[in-house]
Amino acid sequence: MVKVSEYKTYLALYVKSILYLWKTSPFNVLILIVTIPIQALLPSLSLYIANILINRMNNLSQQLLFLLLGVWGVAFLLNNIFTPLTTMIQGKLTDDLTYTLNCDIMKKSEEIQTIDYFEDNNFYNDIQLLSSEASWRPVNLLVFGTSIISNTILFISMLVIFASFHPVIALLMLLVLVPQGLISYSLQQQAFEVLVSNSEESRKLEYYSQVLLSSEAIKDVRLYNLYNFFMKKYTQSFSSIKRNIQKTRLKKFNSSVIFLILTALLSVGSFIYIIYSIKVGQLGIGAVMLFSSSIVYAINSMSRLIEDSSLLYDTLLYMEKFFKFIALPSDSKSATVAVPSSIEKIDFVDVSFKYPTNENYALKHISFSVNKGEKIAIVGENGAGKTTLIKLLTRFYNIEEGELLINNISISNFDPEKFRENVSAIFQDFSKFDLTLRENVGISNIQEINADDQILKALEDSGFESSLSDLNTILGKKFDHSRDLSGGQWQKVALARAFFSHSPILILDEPTAALDARTEYELFEKFLKLTEGKTVFFITHRLSSVRQADKILLLRNGRIEGFDKHDALMKTNKYYEELYTMQSSLYYKELN
Numbered sequence: 001m002v003k004v005s006e007y008k009t010y011l012a013l014y015v016k017s018i019l020y021l022w023k024t025s026p027f028n029v030l031i032l033i034v035t036i037p038i039q040a041l042l043p044s045l046s047l048y049i050a051n052i053l054i055n056r057m058n059n060l061s062q063q064l065l066f067l068l069l070g071v072w073g074v075a076f077l078l079n080n081i082f083t084p085l086t087t088m089i090q091g092k093l094t095d096d097l098t099y100t101l102n103c104d105i106m107k108k109s110e111e112i113q114t115i116d117y118f119e120d121n122n123f124y125n126d127i128q129l130l131s132s133e134a135s136w137r138p139v140n141l142l143v144f145g146t147s148i149i150s151n152t153i154l155f156i157s158m159l160v161i162f163a164s165f166h167p168v169i170a171l172l173m174l175l176v177l178v179p180q181g182l183i184s185y186s187l188q189q190q191a192f193e194v195l196v197s198n199s200e201e202s203r204k205l206e207y208y209s210q211v212l213l214s215s216e217a218i219k220d221v222r223l224y225n226l227y228n229f230f231m232k233k234y235t236q237s238f239s240s241i242k243r244n245i246q247k248t249r250l251k252k253f254n255s256s257v258i259f260l261i262l263t264a265l266l267s268v269g270s271f272i273y274i275i276y277s278i279k280v281g282q283l284g285i286g287a288v289m290l291f292s293s294s295i296v297y298a299i300n301s302m303s304r305l306i307e308d309s310s311l312l313y314d315t316l317l318y319m320e321k322f323f324k325f326i327a328l329p330s331d332s333k334s335a336t337v338a339v340p341s342s343i344e345k346i347d348f349v350d351v352s353f354k355y356p357t358n359e360n361y362a363l364k365h366i367s368f369s370v371n372k373g374e375k376i377a378i379v380g381e382n383g384a385g386k387t388t389l390i391k392l393l394t395r396f397y398n399i400e401e402g403e404l405l406i407n408n409i410s411i412s413n414f415d416p417e418k419f420r421e422n423v424s425a426i427f428q429d430f431s432k433f434d435l436t437l438r439e440n441v442g443i444s445n446i447q448e449i450n451a452d453d454q455i456l457k458a459l460e461d462s463g464f465e466s467s468l469s470d471l472n473t474i475l476g477k478k479f480d481h482s483r484d485l486s487g488g489q490w491q492k493v494a495l496a497r498a499f500f501s502h503s504p505i506l507i508l509d510e511p512t513a514a515l516d517a518r519t520e521y522e523l524f525e526k527f528l529k530l531t532e533g534k535t536v537f538f539i540t541h542r543l544s545s546v547r548q549a550d551k552i553l554l555l556r557n558g559r560i561e562g563f564d565k566h567d568a569l570m571k572t573n574k575y576y577e578e579l580y581t582m583q584s585s586l587y588y589k590e591l592n
């Protein structure tokens with residue numbers, strides 16, 4: 001059962017949501033605030049007038065008759081006008097609200113500069129839920145939110161009419177509503193919890209259907225004949241979700257039946273009382289019409305109120321997640337120091353790091369220094385911590401143990417966004433945007449995205465060779481007339497991004513893996529020449545390429561195993577020598 005404190009919480013959430021709505025579009029909200037109560041009171045006004053007309057038809061003065069008919073006509077007209085008017089205003093408000101809500105979600109995700117939140121399972125579930133439902137939740141907030149207000153007013157006005165027959169009738173109606181409302185709320189809460197606890201299952205469901213329908217996995221699905229395999233998984237997930245939801249649906253149905261029987265008994269009892277009162281002359285004949293109409297209004301508004309408030313419950317839980325997300329602290333606020341205009345020195349001082357989702361340390365006691373303009377190769381076996389090191393340098397994670405100093409100032413003092421203006425990184429899984437060739441290169445220096453000459457030069461430097469010479473061509477497979485590239489061509493586009501960037505620190509995290517050894521060697525040679533004066537970090541598994549670096553940072557199981565020039569490491573570092581010798585026979589084969 002839902003506790004009183006929870007009702008308070010949701011009432012507070014409702015008010016907070018209405019205020020958010022007000023902020024979105026005050027004028028439209030104002031129109032609703034005025035029209036909704038008036039519209040909700042119109043039925044009782046019409047019924048009241050009809051009651052007088054029936055009871056006093058023969059002894060009403062001409063003047064009063066016309067006045068009553070006039071008021072009834074105006075009420076009728078207003079009711080007809082208000083319905084399309086509120087629908088239109090709700091539509092406008094929904095558009096504005098959807099836009100503001102989506103913008104706020106995107107803005108907040110931009111403000112969270114580190115990416116560790118995105119690797120937290122709960123956070124990921126929440127943000128998936130928020131963004132996937134942001135297009136239709138606002139409609140519910142409005143439709144159910146306004147419906148609750150108008151049905152509450154309508155129901156209260158009907159209670160007043162009942163009370164005019166006998167206060168006990170009004171009281172009994174209330175006694176039917178309140179327990180039913182409470183039961184309905186708590187069932188809807190269970191249904192929502194089923195949905196949320198299913199969200200992992202729902203994501204699996206979506207994933208299985210995506211695998212079968214998207215182009216990424218199609219080759220493997222065909223090759224290994226995986227249709228039935230994924231279909232089975234899909235059906236299992238679907239059945240598990242359906243079972244859970246069905247249970248709560250059944251409970252809800254059962255409680256609705258009890259509610260309807262109670263209401264029917266109450267209505268018949270009240271009607272008997274009214275007929276008796278008319279017979280003994282206590283009530284006029286109009287009471288039959290007044291009661292029979294108002295009972296229909298009351299039942300309708302009562303069930304709408306219950307139904308819509310329980311549906312609003314879902315939306316309020318959504319809004320709760322939304323407000324929590326919006327309230328997350330933004331990293332940029334912690335920035336206190338301006339980023340230096342020239343980055344002269346980068347120092348890792350006894351840095352240890354583990355991912356929030358992994359209890360093992362990915363990096364342990366890392367200490368090394370790099371001066372401006374140095375070219376540093378980072379090498380090591382799979383899982384040694386190379387990419388993690390780069391993720392710390394790009395401030396995707398906050399460093400809790402040890403320090404990363406930039407010109408002797410801790411990196412945590414800088415606004416991550418401002419600091420990243422100094423860094424251009426091409427990761428192994430660099431983004432292949434379904435944008436034009438120009439944009440795919442130009443995004444690394446967005447201010448000069450239209451400098452076609454420089455973009456063409458960057459493409460030439462990266463060795464991009466293709467029949468594709470038009471920078472306006474959209475890459476990928478998503479859009480009409482777009483063209484997809486080979487793996488190697490995509491890597492060269494990514495490299496062109498690095499060439500085009502003006503950042504003083506460049507990072508290449510194995511973007512050359514799809515290139516053959518000779519091309520990679522030549523490319524690095526060219527890259528190092530063209531980036532003179534810039535500080536460069538490059539990760540590669542091909543040790544032949546690293547001979548060109550000023551220094552090699554050798555990592556093993558998250559620790560530094562060596563940091564020196566190639567020749568020195570060959571002489572003094574057994575592990576490096578082993579790795580190099582093991583690979584060199586393969587390189588010579590590939591290079592010659």
Ligand SMILES: Nc1ncnc2c1ncn2[C@@H]1O[C@H](COP(=O)(O)OP(=O)(O)OP(=O)(O)O)[C@@H](O)[C@H]1O
Pocket residue numbers: 119355357358362380381382383384385386387388389
């Ligand atoms: N997002 C993550 N969450 C949890 N653990 C991670 C994450 N990324 C990497 N790790 C773990 O951290 C360790 C170092 O990974 P990292 O990606 O830095 O290695 P790497 O040297 O770049 O490997 P590779 O050569 O395969 O790219 C690994 O044990 C890996 O499992």
